[in-house]
Amino acid sequence: MDEQTIFSAGDILVTPTRFKVPGQTYAMSGITSVKSVTKRPTIGPLLLAAWGVIMIVANQDANAIALAVAIIIGAAAWLFLGAKSVVALSSASGEVKALVSRDTKLVDDIVEALNEAIIKRG
Known part of the structure; x- marks a missing residue:
């Protein structure tokens, strides 16, 4: 059975069942919410x-x-x-920073795809 790809860029993949980043795969069934966070450098x-x-x-x-x-x-x-954007995933066990990037557009696109995957998951 083929998975529907919602987003793919390099080593990053979002489907209704999983979110894959370099070195880690997250099951979408355990993700309750997702957000983009801007991480500023220390002073x-x-x-x-x-x-x-x-x-x-x-x-x-x-x-x-x-x-x-x-x-x-x-x-x-x-x-x-510099400032970095973070894809933050929430689950029953807490929040995890799944991806950190300087590319704000990439992070926004991933968050949008993850939200779509959560909706498709039902």
Whole structure:
């Protein structure tokens, strides 16, 4: 018996009976709800960059190279970490982050497909 594919992209598959992501397969029968969540990076890298800027503006006696490195590392870490979208699945045993991606459209498409699979499951 062939499963109806609701969504497929690379290693990601959504059917009325299962949700497959790299390294894990979830049974749709156990999923009670699904949502998209935006996960923001921590503020630590920004604080590091801000500290470097404040020290330079305050003209403190400190190594200018070390301050420049602090600013660069803090800003680069913030940009690299960036916001991520998460597919969160709820079941009787709690919530699980099934997929994390920087591609918000992909996550939104997966959540829409999962909602459709829940409806088709009945």
